[in-house]
Amino acid sequence: MSSALVFFTDLNSAPGKAQRELLTLASRFDTTIVAVASEISTEAREVLGNYAIDTVWQAANTGHGFGEHELAVLDTALQQTDADLVLLGNDSFSREIGARIAVRRQAALVTDVIDVSAELIATKDELAGSYSASVKSTTGVLIAAVKPNSIDDAPLAAPGTVQVNDLELQSAQESLVSVVAVEDKVASERPSLSEARVVVAGGRGVDGDFGPLEDLADALGAAIGASRAATDAGWISHDAQVGQTGITVSPQLYISAGISGAIQQKAGMQTSKFIIAVNKDVDAPVFEIADLGIVGDLSKVLPQAAAEIRRRRA
Template structure:
């Protein structure tokens, strides 16, 4: 059976939803092993093992979680070689895409990013040219390397906790590699991470600096708050909330667009959402072309009404 290597750039005390999705997808493709970039406590390792993973690969020179893409790519390349993996699965962040590209060059293998569906013969479905086209493609050379969008594959229920065997592999970190010298914790909002959220309420130029109604609706729905580049560039919300071609790509079950025109750069980051609801005063706004439901109106009137009704019904 094919060996599937899943790369987990561990950053938490327990498995994130996107990590569980990758492990679940890997389990449908073959025998799963894991490459772990950083240190992890026993509870995390037991969680990995609960998905049938029997081996975890780690660098013998210490964690590579404090180095940027070059060091992680070097480690992951060795993990593929040692494990004999025929398939490599990664997340879909900008960093993961660059790591995948570097590993592809090292292994002379094909890479497919932004995967939202996968057939049994490893034919992947993805969006190209800023979402203008949906294409099907397969890797025909070397190891199949895929970066997978979150919220596109179901995370199956974990089994009983089980500690996988840890295998240390030698890794030569490039001497000129960039390193992380400090971290600043992001303020805790109580909302889910944008890339993993099942519900996202996003605002653009139309919010005019006031994200309050969007935050209220997101909290009522248990969702996250996102934004267009225009809103982040204006300083109305942090850049980590940006969705689009130059921001994050998301695939929630429900995406509510408020005051966003829906230019192609923004569509590229959210058009794989299962249900899209658009709110805009301009009836000719491009966002209505891809919306499942559209409301022509003032977001400062529509959103508070929606929030009140949701809370009234206890949804």
């Protein structure tokens, strides 16, 4: 009998695709528990009813900390279950919580997971998807941070309703730091970079003007990504950086424009299903991994592509 515990840092709105993938994966195990470090919204409760979940816990977050609340929720949930497996997101905050709980409980954290078998063997991407490895925990619970777009979302044919219970925290800890200011980010209409099915990414070749990329992204419903050269230049926020020291993406389509294709950039996007590269240098390394290469000036190619997509969709 194996038991999977899905941990979400919050469910203030309906679960996104990556979160639903975690629910699908968890529901393959004998017992499925969900612990959420926030109150669960009405929309989220409805979606949870689409999966075979045995227990749902919520614990409202009343303050700003550095993950202490989230850590206490996951720790308490683990104390109250015999979960063999914790599933959480592969975003940096979830992985941080995973690492901290792993230290606290002498458990194994495996990141970049793309599947977990019934025998609790995690399959994970190595070296940015160059090969995959099968990993088994040799100690206690396996904590798996699962990459988005790895699992086929499979809700129940006959959805039900879930009962949400309040989790009484056992292990709240004093924070060693205090937060002196919190600034909300301006919400974007675009899909989140790590989950988007289409990413349009720009590099030094955009020369400070992401306008043509944003226009193409709007035409495609895509997220915007960037190389480190572009984020370091301050042309776009650091959150958009794709690569070894940025976000790893694996969309259906990655359009790389004005990016040379350095190894550190490839590390974050080479598992994309289809790669289109636009570069004016025929020898740019990005063409080695591109499924379709366009040698040309992005300021001419991208507007034509956006116009043609809009024309065909009209």
